[in-house]
Amino acid sequence: MRHVRFHAHGGPEVLAVEESEVPEPGPGQVLVRPEVIGTNYVDVQLRRETDPASIWYRDVPGTLTGDVVGTIERTGPDVDSALTGTRVAGLSVDAWADRVILDAGWLVPVPDGLDAATASLVPLAGAVALGCLTVGRVAAGETVLVTAGAGTIGHLAVQLARLRGAGTVIATAGSDAKRKLLSELGADVVIDHTAPDWAEQVKAAAPEGVQLALDAIGGDTLHRTLGLLAPFGRAVVYGASAGDLTSVPVTSVFGLTSLIGFAIMPYRLAAPDQARADLDELAELLRSGKLRGVIGERVPLDEPVRAHQLLEDRAVLGRLVLEP
Secondary structure (H helix, E strand, O other), X not given: OEEEEEOOOOOHHHEEEEEOOOOOOOOOEEEEEEEEEEOOOHHHHHHHOOOOXXXXXXXXXXXXXEEEEEEEEEEOOOOOHHHOOOEEEEEEOOOOEOOEEEEHHHOEEOOOOOOHHHHOOHHHHHHHHHHHHHHOOOOOOOEEEEOOOOOOOHHHHHHHHHHOOOOXXXXXXXXXXXXHXXXXXXXXXXXXXXXXXXXXHHHHXXXXXXXXXXXXXXXXXXHHHHOOEEEEEEEEEOOOOOOOOOOOOHHHHOOOOEEEEOOHHHHHHHOXXXXXXXXXXXXXXXXXXXXXXXXXEEEEOOOHHHHXXXXXXXXXXXXXXXXX
């Protein structure tokens, strides 16, 4: 089978399509034949990080994460064999391949009528967006800020904030096309985060401050976002695409504000019932059309370099999926 890996850290060109043996599912696992593989920006950071002391470093040969949607071909020894033939979605740390092993305990049945690319948004992107709103305790009528709002996670967070009762949704994006998309998705205020005064524009739109902010950029963007919070406002950070993980001073939250970190695996461990319910809710929201999943690019599995170049250039509206 085809299998994408990297044997050195660096640019997109280090990604290689190789031939590998089809893996066997172990206890608690299933083997899936993918229809699509949803890509994640975090792999750009994992691929290019050369410092072993960094949180982004991954030993080589390295594999790539993804949200796989496909059909179960085989089950592990302790998994119900009746699942064979079922269409499911799931998250894998080794997803860019013709056959993928998934954790049977976190599979999402794909509802009839939900296309594979859209279903790929459930296991990670949707789960992170909804989880951030949950731990951020969004309440009816509150003002919510979503930075990088046109990304894979951000475009879902904008819509979910509205579905959760937010009064005003402010979103930022760096291109005209992305800002147009955010307006179409229901953001009340859309701001160019490449503008030097973007934070001042947020203040003008929310003069009493933002109650909840979701950020995956980190660095200066997170610093400025913390300064936009109202008293008792919360910022949830779920990534650091700017690469800065350590520079937030304690004084940033002295104004009666709080900073909360979010990652999907700790959330599953700490609140498994809620995390499971989130997946079912997301699948139904996407199936019903109440939540719109934006698929910006479809790239063949044989073109991993092109896929990562698009991700690194931030050239995609919504999600980029691979098609085996």
